[in-house]
Amino acid sequence: MTTRLQPGDTAPDFTLTDDTGREVTLSDLRGGKVIVYFYPAAMTPGCTKEACDFTAERESLDASGYTVLGISPDKPEKLAKFREKEGLGITLLSDPDKGVLRAWGAFGEKKLYGKVIEGVIRSTFVVDEDGAITSAQYNVKATGHVERLLRQLAI
Template identity: 55%
Template sequence: MTERVILEPGMPAPDFTLLDQDGTERSLSEFRGSKLVIFFYPQAMTPACTTEACEFQESTAPLAAAGYSVIGVSRDAVDKLKRFAERDGLEYPLLSDPDTAVHRAYGTFGEKNSYGRIVEGVIRSTFVIDEEGKVERALYNIKATGHVARVLKMVGV
């Protein structure tokens, strides 16, 4: 098993180009000059991931007012992300990373404890990225419920 990357505040956020739910290429570099919240979640349309995604959707206006955009990243295929966005009214980009290259660059894929078993999978995580593309906050192995409120408090929203 390969060593997992752990991003720390002040480190440059790994750049990426992935397809969003509409099949449009989206890159980290297009958000340069604004602040960004990127959350990595295990699977679209599951209860915990839906809760987290919907809480981020409910928070997009206050986050935008404070200068933040939101992006969700999962291993799901573009068509599933489209269904997820439409079903739950998610208006921010949902990015598809089926080969987990971006997950691995951010340290959000690897060994984790799932109901008492060690498995390899997505480690639910959120990153706050500043205007210059540097990591401001790196939150690994978080719980879906109540997490968005914690992020809002951290960024002063």
């Protein structure tokens, strides 16, 4: 069973490579609020919808002090194609060994078309200025998720 993070937990730190080859470390973003979301695969319908929705709301998220980090097991090269194809304006990070996904409870058993498989569990976390998780949402639906999150955050 995958360990799930809860509000109040300290966000597990990580350093991952983005789609440009730059390393991004979560703890370097302390002092600001961060939305960390995990998605199964770039350029698939649900993941594209979610990334485009976050990009569409980037201005309001920036104005409210939030940085958005999208994490998938995709390699940086695929993430770069995803960004370019969809005109994405959020940071996309690569976790090919799935170590960060596992540390955040976003990789494990899930149901897909009625079958139990092991894979990425679409999840979203809100991390406060001190590195504490204020919201932990697992098994979110891509469609409408960003809108619901903005309402929850009163943005």
